Each structure stands twice: as C-alpha cells, then as structure tokens.
Amino acid sequence: MRPALYSSAPSQGNGREKLRKKMVACVPVGLALGLNKFLQHDSVGGLVLPYLLVLHIEISTFILYRSVYFNPISAHRTLIFKQDHLYTGTKTLGSPSALSILLPMSLRNHFTNVEEAASRHPSRVAFKIPEFNTKTNGIQVDDITYSQYLLDIERFAAYWYHVLNDVAGIPQRSVIALCSQGYKYVDILHVYGIFRAGYITQVITLFPDAPYDLIRGAFESAKPRAFIFESLYKDSGAVRNAPMPSYEALPSVDVVYSDIEHPLPQFPTVEAEDIAIIAQTSGTSSGVSKVIPGSYRWLDAKCRKASMRTAPSSQDKQDIYTRRGSIAFAGQFMFLAAAASHGACAVLLTNGQPTTSELVALIKKFNITKVHQFPQVIETHFQVARADPDVLSTFAGLDVLSYGGAGLRASEEEWAAQNGINLVGTRKDPRNLLRVHPGAIVKFVPFASRDLDGDSGLLELVIPPEAPECPDKSRRAEDGSFHTDDLFREVEPGAYIHCGRTGDWINMKSAWLCDTKGIENNARELCSDIITGCVVVGEGRPSPVLIVESHSENLEVLPAEIYGRIAPFHAGRHHFERIASEKMVIAVPPGTLPRTATKGTVQRRTAEVLFEKNLDGLFGL
Known part of the structure; x- marks a missing residue:
C-alpha cells in the first residue's frame, strides 16, 4: 500500500502550498499485492475491442448502448457485486483505508474511486481550474492532482466531523443538508468530505433569494440534522427559517489548512441497502425537484456503469472533460465519480455554460477530448459550426461530444454524423439504434x-x-x-x-395520444431564425397548441409566418395532433416559458397551467 503523503500537520497560513511542495518529492508505491493480482487478472490489457457506450439520457440506468470503440478495462465485472457489508478502519490523513482496497466483490462509491485514482495516478491532474487574472488580463490555471484531491477531501472530512460530531454532537450516519451552487472545487470537497466524515449528504441547490417553502419538502423528506450553506445563501429565507443548526460552508480550501488539524474519523460500518447519499433531480418533467435517496448498492451500480460509459480510448490516455453542471444534480455527481475511476481530468468552469467561441478556446487550450452538453446548447453550437469551419473541425476532433437530460433532433444527429462529429455513438451507427447491455x-x-x-x-x-x-x-x-x-x-x-x-406525449380530448416532441422539433428546425424556444401544450384539448418565444418586435404577425412554414408537416398528421391554423400558435417574448434552472428545459406541465386562460379562450371555454 502507498504510504502517507505527509506525517506532520501543515503549518499555518500558506500550509497547503507548502504541502504541495512536500508532495512533489513523494515516490508513490503501488497497490497492495492482492489488489495488483486482482487487477492483472481482471483487466484486458492493451487490446482495443468493439465496446459499448451507453446512452447519455437521464433514464436513471445506463443500460442502453450504441456501438463505439473503447478499451474494455475490467468490463466483465461492472455489473457484478455480492458483498453485503462494507467495513472500514481508522487511518491518518493521506494513508489508505479499507475503502480504497477494491476487491472483486466490493461496493464502489465516488470516494473509493478517488482513493484508487490517487493510489494509481497520484501525480495526474484531476482538475484544471481556470481563473482570470485582473492584473495581467490573462488566465491562470490551478492544477489539482489526484493525491492533492484526496488530501483536500480528507481535510474537509476531518474538519466537518469535528464541527458536527465533536462540537454539535451529531452522530455519524445522520443526514446533513448541503446547499451550494455546485460548480466550484470547494463545493465538490464539501460533498465528498461530509460523506467521508461518515454522514449522509443531502445535496440541494437554490436561488440566493429562495424562500423556505422551496425546500420544506426536501427537509421534511430527508430530515437532516444540520444545514451547511454557501455564503451567498446566508440571507435567504431558506437559511433563516431552517429548523436545524445551520453552518456557513468554507469559502476556500486554504481554510482547513490554516485551522488546527483534526483527526480523520473511522468510517462507520454500513449495509448494502443503507442510504449513502441523497441527491435531487432538476425537475425537468414535473417542474418539482425530487429527492433521490441512494443506497450503497445503488451507488455501486451507478459508479460501475458510469465508469463503463467513460472508459478512455486507450489505457495510457488521460481524458480531459469539461464540467457537465452542478454537483448538486445526479448527472454531474456520477460524471465526477466516473472520471476518477479512470484518472481523467475535468476542467472546472465557474461562470456557467460557455459560449461556442469560449468552448472552442477551452478545447484548444486544455486539449479537451470529451465534451458533454445539454441538447439545447449543442444545437446552438451546431448553428455556429455550420458557418464556421474552425468550430466544426474543433468539434470533429473530439473523441466524443455527448448529450443528456433530453433528446436531440434527428436532423442534428444526422448532420453531426455527416460532418465527422462523434455525437455519442453516431459514427458507428448513424441510425442510433439502442440495444440492452448484456447482463442488464x-x-x-x-x-x-x-x-x-x-x-x-x-x-x-x-x-x-x-x-x-x-x-x-x-x-x-x-x-x-x-x-x-x-x-x-x-x-x-x-x-x-x-x-x-x-x-412528451399528451392525451387529447378524443383520448388519442399526441407526440409533442415531433411538433416542437419541426418548429425549431424550420423557424430557428425567428424563435428562441417552443413548447406544445393542450392536454385534454381538441388539438395541440404551439407556444413560441421570439425576439420579434411584431409578435402579433409571427403566428402566421410560423404556421406558413410548418403547415406542410402538419398536413400529414392526424387531426388530433395537428396545428390546424395560425390561431393555434401563440407568440411570447423570450423568458416567458417556464424552464429548469440547470438544463434550460421548458416545463410542459407548468406551461399548461401558465397558459390555461389562453387555451380556454382558443377553444371557447
């Protein structure tokens, strides 16, 4: 096993930077003999074989795949685990624990993936954090290696265990609610650190002025014993009215290195069915974010399948990704867990979704190999790529440009395949047919x-x-x-x-089903120059209604122009699923349609309620 990376507490002030310099001189030692034998027996070596890339849509399971060439490292054990208990022991900061020893039947989680990566690839960069320097007007990049990543997590774990257990008397295995934007490195350390401290982390994301009612349901469901919040939320009603002890999150990593070093606690003994984490959905479908308790069994299965999905094209290659989104949501949480399982690197952006030009610059500067975006953002990038050969060649040079959280129009997938962009798995199967993974x-x-x-x-x-x-x-x-x-x-x-x-399928008054996505995709394809978004509503109505957002200064005449473009498409549809006239098109200014904060997806059910009076008027009610 690898030795502790340091044995003494870091000094005050700039202790973390001094610790970095100490770590440079450390010579990593390989994994324990038993683990080495297991890995040697279980891996496939350097062969590059036809492998499977699972579908990037939020279906809670990663079991559908498209053909693409990947290196199947330890592929045959990704669906297998039988151990019912996970035992761990005490350890000092930086030294291995039982969590880090991956035996054939052990249960994986996001933290064990980091431990293994730090042991196998201690000097590999786990995160690149670009920061704009106002003095030089240049970009400074802070590289975080896997060994430093593990140490930072453990320092956060020791700090919060001291605060929650030693001071507040909150025992391990209690639920701790954590509210942050989820984009920064320090946010990741809080999620991982509180987990390593032996607590169940309930991750929440809010708007800074959020009222308590917005998270009342999440609190009542999970019953957290404490609430840790990012500083920008401190004046919100959610924080002021929280019925449990509240603590402001640490603003930076350096805080735990300037504080007194606290011992890392023993990890509690857990059962496979015990709750490990509590995540939340973005609320795309229902408009309400849902609480998702995840057991150790569930987390293990998710980590293994996410690891399959992100396998590098060769064993010696380190993939470099862009951040997918907030760690508060399950998709980004699993992305980080999977990235660590292969020793990959993530470029952390803290200023939201980059524009097309910014993304292209990042890809070139950091040699990014894989990009994951929401479909709405990809469509915007493709519009630019159609007119800019440099943008097109940059996207075509990626190993993978994947999407998730919603569907992408078939015409966009076809265009990507025709222009050499490896959009999920289209290079191998332009039809994008999906098959169940063997063993699922x-x-x-x-x-x-x-x-x-x-x-x-x-x-x-x-x-x-x-x-x-x-x-x-x-x-x-x-x-x-x-x-x-x-x-x-x-x-x-x-x-x-x-x-x-x-x-996406609504029941009409006639009791027939209407495919709303087909109507929306057609409108976006034919009217992309005059609309910025759209949604089809009309549950229980005689026919569907198309609501579009547009920057047009003449919203009154826009429905006629839109209908003129989409009429041929609707002429071939059944009467109950047809936009029959321009009266069934409603034009509104940008920002009117209700959307999720993370994906920007229009919430159909919420739109139905918002435009209920308009619909009643259209149908004479």
Missing part, C-alpha cells in the same frame, strides 16, 4: 394510455426491484419497479429508438 436487468412494457386503438407501439423502460440500479423504494411504483418514464419503439428485434418521455 430491465423490462420494456407497453405504455399504458387512453388511446382508442389500444396499441400505441410505445414501450416504457422499467427497472425491476432485483436490478442493482433500481433506486430507493420511495421512487418505485406500486408494483415495486422503477418506471423511468422513458419511451421506446422496437424497430427490429432487440433494437430500439428513443421516443421521448411520457411527459
């Missing part, structure tokens, strides 16, 4: 609806309770399974296409 435990069940023909041909992906990645019982249906709300059609035996989510 899933079901496809007919989508239950009120359509009169009794057979829409739609299948919902369902995760049965015996599947390792089936989420907490609170997220399951009465039948004990988790219904993902993702819909598919089987176009050939064992091959599927994604057909949106259940919320």
